[in-house]
Amino acid sequence: MKKPARSLACGIATVSLLGIGLSVTIAGPAEAAPKAPSWADVQAAKADQAETQQTVDELASRLSSLQDSADQAGIVVQQAGQTYALAASEQQEAQSTLDDLSAQAKRAKTKADDSASQVAALVVELSRTGGGDLSTSMLVDASDAKDLLYQVGTMSHLSERSATVLAQAKADQRTVDSLAAQKSQATKALAKATDATKSALDAANDTAASANAKLDEAQSQQNEVLEQLAFLKGTTVATESAYYTEQRAKQAEAQLASQTTTTTTPSKSAAKPSSNTGTNTGSNTGATNPGTSNPATPSRPSNPAPSQPNNPAPSKPSNPAPSTPAPSNPAPSNPAPSPSKAAGAIAYARGQLGKPYVLGGAGPNTWDCSGLVMMAYNSQGITTGGHNVVWQYNHFASIGRLVPLSQRQPGDILFYSSNGTASGGYHDSIYTGGGMMVEAARPGVGVVERAIWTPSQLLPYVARPSGSL
Numbered sequence: 001m002k003k004p005a006r007s008l009a010c011g012i013a014t015v016s017l018l019g020i021g022l023s024v025t026i027a028g029p030a031e032a033a034p035k036a037p038s039w040a041d042v043q044a045a046k047a048d049q050a051e052t053q054q055t056v057d058e059l060a061s062r063l064s065s066l067q068d069s070a071d072q073a074g075i076v077v078q079q080a081g082q083t084y085a086l087a088a089s090e091q092q093e094a095q096s097t098l099d100d101l102s103a104q105a106k107r108a109k110t111k112a113d114d115s116a117s118q119v120a121a122l123v124v125e126l127s128r129t130g131g132g133d134l135s136t137s138m139l140v141d142a143s144d145a146k147d148l149l150y151q152v153g154t155m156s157h158l159s160e161r162s163a164t165v166l167a168q169a170k171a172d173q174r175t176v177d178s179l180a181a182q183k184s185q186a187t188k189a190l191a192k193a194t195d196a197t198k199s200a201l202d203a204a205n206d207t208a209a210s211a212n213a214k215l216d217e218a219q220s221q222q223n224e225v226l227e228q229l230a231f232l233k234g235t236t237v238a239t240e241s242a243y244y245t246e247q248r249a250k251q252a253e254a255q256l257a258s259q260t261t262t263t264t265t266p267s268k269s270a271a272k273p274s275s276n277t278g279t280n281t282g283s284n285t286g287a288t289n290p291g292t293s294n295p296a297t298p299s300r301p302s303n304p305a306p307s308q309p310n311n312p313a314p315s316k317p318s319n320p321a322p323s324t325p326a327p328s329n330p331a332p333s334n335p336a337p338s339p340s341k342a343a344g345a346i347a348y349a350r351g352q353l354g355k356p357y358v359l360g361g362a363g364p365n366t367w368d369c370s371g372l373v374m375m376a377y378n379s380q381g382i383t384t385g386g387h388n389v390v391w392q393y394n395h396f397a398s399i400g401r402l403v404p405l406s407q408r409q410p411g412d413i414l415f416y417s418s419n420g421t422a423s424g425g426y427h428d429s430i431y432t433g434g435g436m437m438v439e440a441a442r443p444g445v446g447v448v449e450r451a452i453w454t455p456s457q458l459l460p461y462v463a464r465p466s467g468s469l
Contacts, residue, residue: 342411
């Protein structure tokens with residue numbers, strides 16, 4: 001039988017629903033999607049009410065299965081992206097350390113030169129008061145300040161004032177030597193961090209490319225399922241997409257409610273967190289928002305990192321996470337949110353809907369997940385602790401702004417982890433209420449508002465940046 005014609009509007013509405021994309025081969029073993037009814041089956045089913053309902057149920061099951069597989073692929077891409085984010089943060093930290101040491105070394109050299117000048121003046125003074133040719137030869141024979149300091153130090157008739165000048169000059173020179181050694185080590189550390197960042201970036205881009213290669217197929221399959229549902233029910237693809245998202249959001253809220261509300265102390269990683277993201281074990285229950293079109297190819301970010309011009313490095317945290325363990329009660333008072341600031345952060349994030357995802361992106365035209373969270377709250381005058389998921393979680397743990405997931409409110413930050421601890425954090429988003437969230441999903445998807453996916457992989461605490469301490 002002839003297949004009904006497809007409209008352009010249907011295609012656009014469905015593209016936004018896909019959100020994460022599909023790649024069963026990347027995500028690992030997964031249940032096969034239910035067999036898709038053909039258009040002939042769908043048209044035949046419409047003639048019988050009972051058969052129509054059965055086919056609708058079959059199509060809905062297939063749509064959920066396709067989305068689950070897509071979400072699994074998204075997790076792999078996000079984990080690779082977080083590995084890059086950590087490496088880039090550490091690279092920037094190494095650069096900052098080197099820059100600081102260079103500035104210190106410059107100041108120390110200036111001070112040491114001044115001290116050496118005072119010693120040279122001392123030599124001249126000594127030659128006038130009995131040092132004779134020996135003192136004069138010191139000035140001529142010394143190849144540098146250190147030689148001069150050594151030669152003056154061998155003199156046995158230094159006055160107390162002269163000894164003090166010499167001691168200060170020697171101390172200043174030792175500072176110069178120490179900083180030079182530290183700079184050498186910092187330079188090596190930066191080179192190592194730069195190499196690690198490049199490797200992590202290449203791996204993340206390869207992972208994303210592999211996932212995106214399967215995305216077109218997934219989109220086509222979901223497009224067809226939505227068109228079949230709309231045909232059977234006499235609605236539109238946009239209506240079915242919105243209904244599906246609403247149902248997924250309700251399922252997410254129900255799953256969160258059924259999960260234990262008894263939370264343990266949130267696990268905090270050290271100040272230099274591991275990039276190991278662990279093994280994914282969660283199931284998926286997510287869907288994307290139908291109201292956002294598939295964004296264009298990511299453009300060059302506005303603030304690229306020097307070593308990777310097309311992938312800006314996440315910014316250094318304003319308050320790096322301490323290495324001490326998390327307090328037993330990270331948020332004893334359950335800080336109440338500031339509605340105006342939470343709403344402002346949500347509004348800012350929603351203002352980025354449809355913009356592309358780029359690793360290290362922090363606006364204004366490209367984003368990654370932690371970059372979107374960071375800038376949404378920066379717009380409200382609130383810092384988030386840096387530009388990667390692990391550092392953001394640790395920052396809020398360190399200042400007592402973690403709240404049990406069961407007490408989540410709009411504006412709170414949701415954290416995804418592959419191993420149930422902060423060290424396995426790989427993605428974060430802003431909760432908008434009713435089982436929905438705003439996120440910068442991954443390359444090829446960009447910023448979307450969608451139902452919470454994979455609730456089982458959320459950490460048991462959310463961050464409440466706008467809460468009062």
